[in-house]
Amino acid sequence: MIQSLTLTDFRSYAAATLSIAAGTVVLHGPNGAGKTNLLEALSLFTPGKGLRGATAPEMGRREPGESGGRAWAVAAVLTDGEEETKLGTGVQSPGAARRIVRIDGETAQPGRLLEHLRPVWATPEQDRLFSDARAERLKFFDRLVFAAEPDHAASVSAYEKALRERLRLLTDGAEGQPADPLWLDALELRLGEAGAAAAMARSAALATLQAAIDGRGDRPFPQADLGLTGEAEAMAGVGAGPEAIAEGIREGMARSRARDAAAGRSLYGPHRSDLTALHREKNRPAAEGSSGEQKALVLNLILAQIARLADQPAAPILLLDEAPAHLDTRRRAALFDEIEALGLQAFMTGTEAELFEPLRGRAQFVRVEGGGLTTEG
Template sequence: MYLEKLSLTDFRSYAQVDLTLAPGVTVLVGSNGIGKTNLMEAIGYLATLSSHRVSSDAPLLRFGTDRALIRAKLVRGEQSTVLELEINGSRANRGRINRSNPVRARDILGICQTVLFAPEDLALVKGDPSNRRRFLDELLVSLVPRHAATRSDYDRVLKQRNALLKSARAGKFTSGHEATLDVWDHHMARAGAELLHARLELVERLRPHLKNAYAQLTDGSKEADAIYRSTIQDLLDDDGAAAPAGFGDEAGVVQSEDLDRLSVDELTARYIQAFALARRRELERGISLVGPHRDELELVLGEAPAKGYASHGETWSMCLSLRLASYYVMLDDARTGGSAPILILDDVFAELDIQRRRKLAAIVSGAEQVLVTAAVEADIPEELDGRRVTVVPGGIDEPESR
């Protein structure tokens, strides 16, 4: 798959911009702050319905406007698809596929697939667990769009259950609320089990690719790995003793080696057990302490966690390896009927040393479409020689042939 045309209206700094692209490598060159990343952000948003830079949609709207529009023409083999996404400030976002009637924004998920590398990726290693959970969930939705509903259902139930727990902490919890909490426990157990099961399957697909990608980018002296740590653990020992006192704390999650062998129904039952054990502490604190929203994807380098132990160069290599692993997983799907993703490298090379630049460039250069941004051409390795587009204030110059 490749992106042939991109058009933005009132998106970020652009009142209107049109960009024509082609397969292979395209490098967008322009001064910092001129709008290169805005173009890449729009493509990434079309694929995931989220920005890699901000957590809400409001900053995506050009200042003083109440909506933005992303239009894209995607080509896969002999077929082309036109996508339109309307980002609204005061109502739900809407999409269109091939100029049909408007649909929910999430109905366009899975049509445009991207893997986006950006300086913000350092948070995948250095940041809190929410960054790694978001990484997993965005990849999950890209591969299986129906899991957008899985994640949405879980978030909705979590919000309702937390509201009930907060009312208990405020002294408004009665015996009648106990039965209501039981109902929400079952809803959350099922929704959480669906999400956890999908994440566990995805991590098992990612792990071999992560190891391979890290070896490609480095001298291979250390092995990279990822371990999913769930707030579900062995709640009862053989004697029926309760879980340890640290149960449910995000910093104290414990790996359950057999979780990936459990069905959704079995995970649901495990969650119901966990909620029963954690109820007293949840009522005291007024929040849900167990569930996928508190799980961790621990990144390991050699024998130590990457967070806190990896050097700056190793941290960058781990971040790049996670994105490359995503790319390889998508390629696996492409071989069975899916689409190869568009690779986007947004101002990444300026952050890397020469060795890592060249290794990364050599790995990605064979992708169907690679979009790169850079402030100066000198940052681009010769392995990514290709079409150049100059970005200027408010728009672009016509590309030069190379």
Template sequence: MAEVAAIRHIRLTDFRSYASLNLELRGQPVVLSGPNGSGKTNLLEALSMLSAGRGMRRARLGEIARQNGRGGWTVTALLSGALDESQLGVGVEAGSPEKRVVRIDGASAPGPATLLEYLSFQWLTPAQDRLFMEGAAERRRFLDRMVLSHDPTHGKSAATYEKAMRQRTKLLEDLPRADQTLLGILERQMAEAGVAMAAARREMTSRLAAGADQLNNAAFPAADLALEGALEEALSVESAGDVEEAYEKRLKDGRWRDAAAGRALEGPHRSDLFVMHREKQQAARLCSTGEQKALLIGLVLANATAIAANDSRVPLILLLDEVAAHLDAHRRAALFDILHETGMQAFMTGTDADLFEAWGNRAEHLDVRDSTISGSL
């Protein structure tokens, strides 16, 4: 396996609880232990801002700046591989708290999507422990984050679709006087981008199935996946071109219906991911809390295994917040072994350093106290 690029340096300014941080790393997996409220999750969130989207907490950019700080914030990371290194930076200025500035090697970049050319992130947080019990939106975001680790263009498709859908919804408020030509253009954009999204999600479920087969670890049960959505289901039996044409026609025919509802009633924004415990043949939402956690981790590991097997050019960084808290010793050891085998860098948090003892010297252990980080005691 080729050497995987890793984050070797992190610098924060006025981010959440950090007035400043200048952290050198060895490129190994990183364990951050310390009491609640010490700044562990804030560091993971800072790293997650080096990606497309709103980060692992989905916070507004203006809410992230440190209280009593100067109003802006910055996150910079040095990504180092076998042959080269890149400095990636994001932040907002005090006068423009909702405008994210992106820099690559010191030069301005067009936007956050550019970062996907350098690295991608997958995260697990305690809030996701109820992923199989909550609404479909969270499962879509979870799956789409995985898709981005393989296909950076998925973010562009999603952005195009969302923008066209918002503009169409606004126009539909003025039926029948709305510009019919513009409506047709927007519906065509929705059809093209929406089918691309659905196709990418279908391909991702296939990758996850292959990754689960390669993983084949009893500590984390394999999952069978199904996508529930009109476009995804149509793509299983029709060509992408035919599905686009049919969806565009349904959008046109459904204008009055969507106008009355105030939103588009069909499309990839309403799709869902169905997950089943393979061995038990039981829906994930009906499994125990422990089994749901294991299934969730298993999906992340299946994706990591699939990426490692393909020697992806773009490294995947894992952000695992409180990942070990509800795992028994056997599953913790299995998790660390699998992560080690993938060669990927993972950042893990926990209140108890003993939970990560099985890592040994394969990981860098750091202690976090009052947003100050030092070598673990």
């Protein structure tokens, strides 16, 4: 578990330290106080861009009038019984594009963070996850896949890179001069391989997530029946092997060349897949649900994700930004009880401490204000 967190020139924090004494930490304070910034800092203990999808320079603190962000650092001390591990991330020079990761003082590959922590988060942006743009939903789902299957990130980024190159080739050619077919063949071969790997990982993750959701049938959270659209995912779902799926993608891409060139967009392939969800109780698409219903579905999905990560070597930590908002009293109490029962470390934010009243005496309440963090009581 995380025992302490230190922020240096990170977002709105010049210097702040939080000693963590409980499994559940409640961060409360007015709008703009820095609650989400703190969750974002914790979300950086996994590879990638963190909870806001921000770049490293954006995260450096800027005083009014300063154009660029400063060098910044986020550090945590983890304890596991007797053992202590120090994790750190940040940039050493202002504006540096890539954050570096340190584990026990040594520079390490970001992927190694997964040996220590697996942050999982839910943000208010996800309140309309199921009625939002497809691309956002797929990104959300890919992150769930990646948390248990780190290779998935590499497949998705290899696929996206080849997809961009293919589109450039299709659209850059001079009028009447078709793109080099051999080059397109090579790119589509690569797209097939990377796309098949991504589709298979998605399909496998969907099955374990659905099983985890089904295993949580006795909770006061709505259940979702999940699905994935997309030919490659459908093939993976019925047990097709990587070669067959790759070939299917490659053929589809080859067929789609003229259409993609004319549209200036890539209209075929597993980047167009989507996560679907049916609100089981109501037997209606989740997309039709209210914000509160969608939020409860997403939280159930996140809790199912935590459940399926339980057997991983590194502990999941749960980051919930404004989770109690939109939840009725019954679901709010159930959420708190469940987090405690899961025995995991959770950080939750809200503008009012009262929203977390049932947790008094059971959680650490931290007031966030004026760039400082004050533990109460």
